[in-house]
Amino acid sequence: MVKAVVLGAAGGIGQPLSLLLKACPLVDDLALYDVVNTPGVAADLSHISSVAKITGYLPKDDGLKLALTGADIVVIPAGIPRKPGMTRDDLFKVNAGIVKGLVENIAEFAPKAFILVISNPVNSTVPIAAEVLKAAGVFDPKRLFGVTTLDVVRAETFTQEFSGVKNASDATVPVIGGHSGETIVPLFSKVSPNFQIPADRYDALVNRVQFGGDEVVKAKDGAGSATLSMAFAGFRFAEAVIKAAKGEKGIVEPTFVYLPGVAGGDEIAKATGLEFFSTPVELGPNGAEKAINILDGITEQEKKLLEACVKGLQGNIEKGVEFAKNSA
Numbered sequence: 001m002v003k004a005v006v007l008g009a010a011g012g013i014g015q016p017l018s019l020l021l022k023a024c025p026l027v028d029d030l031a032l033y034d035v036v037n038t039p040g041v042a043a044d045l046s047h048i049s050s051v052a053k054i055t056g057y058l059p060k061d062d063g064l065k066l067a068l069t070g071a072d073i074v075v076i077p078a079g080i081p082r083k084p085g086m087t088r089d090d091l092f093k094v095n096a097g098i099v100k101g102l103v104e105n106i107a108e109f110a111p112k113a114f115i116l117v118i119s120n121p122v123n124s125t126v127p128i129a130a131e132v133l134k135a136a137g138v139f140d141p142k143r144l145f146g147v148t149t150l151d152v153v154r155a156e157t158f159t160q161e162f163s164g165v166k167n168a169s170d171a172t173v174p175v176i177g178g179h180s181g182e183t184i185v186p187l188f189s190k191v192s193p194n195f196q197i198p199a200d201r202y203d204a205l206v207n208r209v210q211f212g213g214d215e216v217v218k219a220k221d222g223a224g225s226a227t228l229s230m231a232f233a234g235f236r237f238a239e240a241v242i243k244a245a246k247g248e249k250g251i252v253e254p255t256f257v258y259l260p261g262v263a264g265g266d267e268i269a270k271a272t273g274l275e276f277f278s279t280p281v282e283l284g285p286n287g288a289e290k291a292i293n294i295l296d297g298i299t300e301q302e303k304k305l306l307e308a309c310v311k312g313l314q315g316n317i318e319k320g321v322e323f324a325k326n327s328a
């Protein structure tokens with residue numbers, strides 16, 4: 001039996017993500033929590049003829065506790081999204097507190113659950129979550145993930161004309177590092193099937209993967225950031241975690257993890273000097289079984305991208321850790 005929980009379920013990402021989880025036959029129980037509108041979203045989704053039993057909770061009447069109790073996997077898209085001109089870091093002030101509060105409750109009511117953080121800035125909210133779990137004495141690095149799948153999904157889509165696959169998801173285009181601007185590092189030298197990006201298109205494609213989110217923010221013109229593509233990506237990652245937990249082998253997805261706590265992570269931490277980093281991770285029954293180092297043999301261009309990534313990411317991580325330690 002799998003119980004999935006969405007925190008921020010009434011939002012732009014939360015609603016379509018909840019729809020995908022409701023339609024997924026691997027989910028038996030789906031609990032939706034938000035500070036508004038969850039009874040309506042849950043009532044609507046409850047009419048869908050699928051496996052999952054669905055419940056909606058608000059903060060009143062111990063809603064968060066009830067939603068989280070018995071959870072196997074908790075996905076967090078709670079928090080404010082970007083408006084034109086904002087970076088993900090601009091969201092820090094509001095979202096840091098939201099994530100901290102929610103993870104404190106997870107530590108108490110669902111300490112063994114897989115935690116998938118979508119709320120931005122992921123580069124800082126995941127370190128915040130780790131600190132909260134550490135302080136509560138329940139941190140299992142194999143069970144905490146920053147969801148960077150949208151960067152991978154974008155990279156697969158934007159390179160499709162070169163990979164030649166009919167279904168863009170059938171190509172593997174690793175994206176490592178963090179989840180904002182220059183901290184996002186696509187590794188086009190490590191793609192499969194083995195295809196080439198023409199030299200005159202390289203810079204533009206890297207830039208599009210790094211700043212693809214801005215295209216959506218701009219097109220939505222003040223009405224938010226990526227929600228539908230994010231729901232697709234968030235579901236893809238959640239489904240991968242659930243399938244691996246159920247014993248399916250060979251599932252690998254890039255995700256932002258605490259390197260020292262995952263097998264193979266020390267090597268990447270040594271190479272980058274970072275504790276948190278997105279890298280392809282082999283998933284298993286206990287979550288992140290192995291962090292796979294794909295840094296060997298990267299090109300000179302990719303080395304430069306990685307340098308810029310490390311610089312930015314270090315500060316984002318420190319900011320998250322400081323916040324978690326210094327805010328009451």
Ligand code: NAI
Nearest residue numbers: 008010011012013034035077078079080081118119120150
């Ligand atoms: P939204 O504003 O449409 O929805 C957020 C929801 O969170 C709202 O329903 C709100 O009521 C709820 N919420 C606020 N405080 C809460 C709390 N304390 N507990 C529970 N729910 C709470 O925003 P949207 O577009 O769904 O984005 C959500 C987050 O996801 C943003 O931080 C955004 O930047 C991030 N995001 C992350 C991506 C990624 O690749 N990791 C991609 C796109 C967005």
